[in-house]
Amino acid sequence: MAEHITLLLLCKYYQNRMFNQVLDIFGHELCMQFIRVFGGTTVEIPSQEQLENFSKELRIYQDYKKGIKLSKLATKHGVTSSKILFIAKKIGKLIDEAEEKEHHKKKR
Secondary structure (H helix, E strand, O other): OHHHHHHHHHHHHOHHHOHHHHHHHHHHHHHHHHHHHHOOOOOOOOOHHHHHHHHHHHHHHHHHHOOOOHHHHHHHHOOOHHHHHHHHHHHHHHHHHHHHHHHHHHHO
16 A cells, blocks of 8 residues: 555656656556666667567568568568668577577576
8 A cells, every 4th residue: 555655656756757657557566566677777668660660670580581582572671682681680680699698598
């Protein structure tokens, strides 16, 4: 009950900092957990446009991995062949890093 009141007071205090929206979206319990983990830090949340662009890059990468010709990929996705190669390298590196991180987690 005290946490509930604390959150309501925080909402009033931080009115213009989107705290109310965080509480509305997550609810009291998850909001408190969020505060415990991320409190005092700056959290960057990608925009809808950034999310859509990244999703497009993932689709391009998947098509690239299927072996579709660069010229066809470029036409399909409305980008240059060099952009396809750039995206394939970037996403491939991200996947490799994520797999490496996961591999180290499992070793522990």
